[in-house]
Amino acid sequence: MEKTIDIGQYVAIAVKWLMANLRPLFDFIKTTGNAGIESIEWVLVSVPFYITIALFTAVAWKYAGKRIATFTLLGLALIYLMGFWEETMQTLALIISSTVIALIVAVPLGIWSAKSQTAQRIIRPLLDLMQTMPAFVYLIPAVLFFSIGKLPGAFATIIFAMPPAVRLTALGIQQVPGDVLEAARSLGATQKQILFKVELPLALKTLLTGVNQTILLSLSMVVIAGMIAAGGLGEKVLEGINNLDIGLGFESGLSVVILAIILDRITQAFGNKGLN
Amino acid sequence: MKENRPVKIKVEDLVLIFGKNKENALQMLKEGSIKKEILSKTQCTVGINQANFEIYEGEFFVIMGLSGSGKSTLLRCLNRLIEPTSGNVYVNGDNITRKSHRELLDVRRTEMSMVFQKFGLLPHRTVLENVAFGLELRGEDKETRETKAQQAIDTVGLHGFERQSPAQLSGGMQQRVGLARALTNDPEVLLMDEAFSALDPLIKTEMQDELLGLQNKLKKTVVFVTHDLDEAIKLGDRIVIMKDGIIEQIGTAEEILTNPATPYVEAFVKKVDRKTIITAGTLMHEKPTHVRFGKDGPEGTLRKMRSTGLDVLPVVDEQNTFLGFVWVADAVQCANRQEKTVESILLTNVPTVSIEVTVEEMLPLITATRSPIAVIDWDSKRLLGIVSQNSVVIEATRFNEQEITKLKEHANNS
Structure with missing residues (x-):
């Protein structure tokens, strides 16, 4: 069928306009962003593997218990022994930076949409769009704005991973019981005091679930971001696909799974302990 | 009844209307339309219909009515947790309804504290931290906070529970925390919204007795909202009976029982055990x-x-x-x-x-x-x-x- 409505054309025009007019801004973001990601990566890669493993195991032990700690120890050791340590650390660096930035944007958005009907009406459909749009699509503007590399990878990841954090922050704040809010107001609390002393602490558990979701979505996206030379495990997975190397594909995929489980269990444990 | 005691709170022509078309509804109300007419013509609900009363210093004043009567709403208009549509509320002769947001915060922090039916405690804080919350909001330092909070905790009989979290306490104990929190600010007026309605009967009676004892000792002005007539009669120096946002009668328990002003009040007080009230x-x-x-x-x-x-x-x-x-x-x-x-x-x-x-x-x-x-x-x-x-x-x-x-x-x- 012939194309009668061409929305794509206008999107392309908008993106082109942005590229032409905001070039210096994108360049600036790219340089600083890359520097940030690379410094995190440098730290993670240059710390000896056994220290990193020990650290992760200790955190898992403290917050998530013996079983998860054992899994963390064995899992990370396996990754190291399979020869994917550096790639895993690169991926981790990308996840950390994407998650941090996603949260910096998502938490205020979540608070805003919990407090204002108008904000909610604008933000909700945007989140729906961001979550349902096929993840690969984000790679296109990322590359157009920032060309290839780690920062566009992080950019696509942030967009893809942010929605649950916004939603769960909003949910957490909306779930704060009315009587608690009323009590705080009756004692003369200001809006700011209510937010920081009542709403955020009470929303913490839900908010941490959002953090957990964001981390896991970041992880799935950074693999896809391997397609635009974001490096890390994604690139190894892609290499396996391109060469039809089932062994490489499985090993790098397994590393992703191990990393995912460790991050998930530890952040979940944080979430459960949030209130105690 | 003539009273010579100083007036603590004065409520004057207080009206609260819910809905979008408030001006029209208010106009209709002032011209004497009833709630139903206003609802059908303006889609506005009249929450409180021109309330007028005075509460004396040190008085135990009970606002009583069934659910939907507007009693809790009326209470919230006193500290403007709900903004009245028109009318005035004076505390110590000071017009609360005219105050700026900043001044209102001060009133809430120093002059009036509130106790809630569902307690409204912060689950992530200990009993001591909950009780000290009001002082924290006021910006007092930690030491003062904890000394004053400890006094309030001792007053309500919670000594030894300071480090527990509210979830570990029974309903009665939780409401003691709520009461202690309100007392810590040392307010002149205590607003209590169905404070004991969520408690089981035995605990309820116990808390009522203790509150009366406290009131005797501390001489606060208490405004107490309840749907329970027996509770109203037991606690109140004077009782206001509300129905559909309208004040049906104000008086002592005995005045209301012996001389009900409206058929509604009469029907309401029929079941009361008069033996203990009529003198x-x-x-x-x-x-x-x-x-x-x-x-x-x-x-x-x-x-x-x-x-x-x-x-x-x-x-x-x-x-x-x-x-x-x-x-x-x-x-x-x-x-x-x-x-x-x-x-x-x-x-x-x-x-x-x-x-x-x-x-x-x-x-x-x-x-x-x-x-x-x-x-x-x-x-x-x-x-x-x-x-x-x-x-x-x-x-x-x-x-x-x-x-x-x-x-x-x-x-x-x-």
Whole structure:
């Protein structure tokens, strides 16, 4: 069928306009962003593997218990022994930076949409769009704005991973019981005091679930971001696909799974302990 | 009732309207339209319809009504947790409704604290931190906070629970935390919204008693909202009864029970156990026909009895001091004996009560005697009135005179 409505054309025009007019801004973001990601990566890669493993195991032990700690120890050791340590650390660096930035944007958005009907009406459909749009699509503007590399990878990841954090922050704040809010107001609390002393602490558990979701979505996206030379495990997975190397594909995929489980269990444990 | 106590809170023409078309609704309300008309014409609900009342300093003031009557809403208008649509609320003569947001925060932080039905405690904080919360919001340093909070905790009997989290406590204990939190700010006014309604009956009674004790000691002005008439009567110095946002009646429990202003109030108070509320003062026949000792002889006494149709009369001296009763049969004999005074037939061993004694307390007095009860001023012993046995029985049983007569006949015949 012939194309009668061409929305794509206008999107392309908008993106082109942005590229032409905001070039210096994108360049600036790219340089600083890359520097940030690379410094995190440098730290993670240059710390000896056994220290990193020990650290992760200790955190898992403290917050998530013996079983998860054992899994963390064995899992990370396996990754190291399979020869994917550096790639895993690169991926981790990308996840950390994407998650941090996603949260910096998502938490205020979540608070805003919990407090204002108008904000909610604008933000909700945007989140729906961001979550349902096929993840690969984000790679296109990322590359157009920032060309290839780690920062566009992080950019696509942030967009893809942010929605649950916004939603769960909003949910957490909306779930704060009315009587608690009323009590705080009756004692003369200001809006700011209510937010920081009542709403955020009470929303913490839900908010941490959002953090957990964001981390896991970041992880799935950074693999896809391997397609635009974001490096890390994604690139190894892609290499396996391109060469039809089932062994490489499985090993790098397994590393992703191990990393995912460790991050998930530890952040979940944080979430459960949030209130105690 | 005239009061000389200073007014703490004054509510003037307070109106609260929910909905978008408030101006029209307000206009209609002022022109005397009723709630239903306003709802159908403007889609606005009238929450509070022109409330006017004063609360005195140190008073225990109860706002009572069923759910939807607007009682909790009215309470929230006092500290503007809900913004009234029009009208004024004065606290210590200061117009709360005109205050800026900043000033309002100060009022909430220093002058009025509130206690909630569902407690409203912060689950992530310990009891001590919860109690100190108000002071924290006020910006006081940690040491002051904890000292004052500790005092409040001791006052409400929570000593030893400071480090526990609210979730570990029972409902009654949690409400003690809520009360302590309100007291920590040392407010002049305590607003309590169904504070004990979520508690089980035994704990509820216990908390009521403790609150009354506290109120006696601390002399706060308390505004207490409840749907429970028994609670209102037990706690309140005065009670406001609300229905559909309208104040139906304001008065003491006894005034409301003995003289309900509207059919609604009347229906409402029907089920109340009046024995414990109605007093001799309400029940007595004031300025009864009496015999003056020394002036009225037996003949005079019989004449008074004939003219009133009574077979027993109280006897007083020149100072109106109550001396006893004389009965018609004795008076006839006395007259036959040609005696000059009623001294020989004066019964002095008769029940006397002061004005605030309740029906429940008078009931035992009418056993084993035919005598009515004399109501006297306890200091001067002056006669104030007479309570007949029948009226005590009527109040205690809610049977009327005819029913009592019928019951008696039935019992005597069988």
